[in-house]
Amino acid sequence: MMPLGTRVLAKKTVSALTVQFLSFCRQLIMVTQSGKTKRRILEAACALFAERGFKPVTTRMVAEATGVRHGTVHYHFKSKKDLYVAVFRQIFSFDNALTYDVLLEREPIVFQSPSGKAYAIYRIVSDFFHRFLDLNSRWERRLILRELFEHSPVFHTILEEIFMAESNKMKEFYHLLVPDATDVDAHLWAHLPDAQLLSHMTQESILESFHNQVFVDELKHKVAKITARSMISLIDLPIPDILK
Numbered sequence: 001m002m003p004l005g006t007r008v009l010a011k012k013t014v015s016a017l018t019v020q021f022l023s024f025c026r027q028l029i030m031v032t033q034s035g036k037t038k039r040r041i042l043e044a045a046c047a048l049f050a051e052r053g054f055k056p057v058t059t060r061m062v063a064e065a066t067g068v069r070h071g072t073v074h075y076h077f078k079s080k081k082d083l084y085v086a087v088f089r090q091i092f093s094f095d096n097a098l099t100y101d102v103l104l105e106r107e108p109i110v111f112q113s114p115s116g117k118a119y120a121i122y123r124i125v126s127d128f129f130h131r132f133l134d135l136n137s138r139w140e141r142r143l144i145l146r147e148l149f150e151h152s153p154v155f156h157t158i159l160e161e162i163f164m165a166e167s168n169k170m171k172e173f174y175h176l177l178v179p180d181a182t183d184v185d186a187h188l189w190a191h192l193p194d195a196q197l198l199s200h201m202t203q204e205s206i207l208e209s210f211h212n213q214v215f216v217d218e219l220k221h222k223v224a225k226i227t228a229r230s231m232i233s234l235i236d237l238p239i240p241d242i243l244k
Helices: 004-052 059-066 070-076 080-091 100-106 108-112 114-133 138-150 155-177 183-190 192-210 213-234
Strands: none
Touching: 004 059, 004 070, 004 080, 004 138, 059 070, 059 080, 080 138, 080 155, 100 108, 100 114, 100 155, 108 114, 114 155, 114 192, 114 213, 138 192, 155 183, 155 192, 183 192, 192 213
């Protein structure tokens, strides 16, 4: 039998561990709930900003739309500008985005032949279009367009930190494919997907009014393919069979 002193010490140890575990669980629940509240605030803010624009929306309106206290919004975001930028970061925070550096790390052999490079362009451009045109919320697409055409006070922050990040990846990709290319050529090539995407997004609501969703989805795939084929042709790589 375990000595009395040892048993008392064991009970105290178990009790202390139990208290620590319960404290950890409470903290985990609080963090989880806080994360859920933050996401709800971002979703409500996205809808309001998309519908009304930056200036008319207040953090109090966001709090009311979310169903939380006004102070809760400012607990997560210092100001309306911070909240607005955070909405865009949330929109552009894609999981498993296929950029050239990700593909290069996963499948380096793809970049060792002209046909492999061409197919890499197709895969990356297709992923780019699908990520932005498959956004779950129509408010997200609407907010992106509103910001591009109406420029909020934090437009330059969003442009440099968020919008340009994708284009800069494309420019790096171009220089990898064409090492002696000029920055001007890289810039123009990198922005081809942006231009096509913007054109499609501005027409999407009109298309949905006159055509069914199947037609709109098929058109989306065709636009991605046309863009990829153009980008491949511009650097004289062979067109993959899937694009012929």
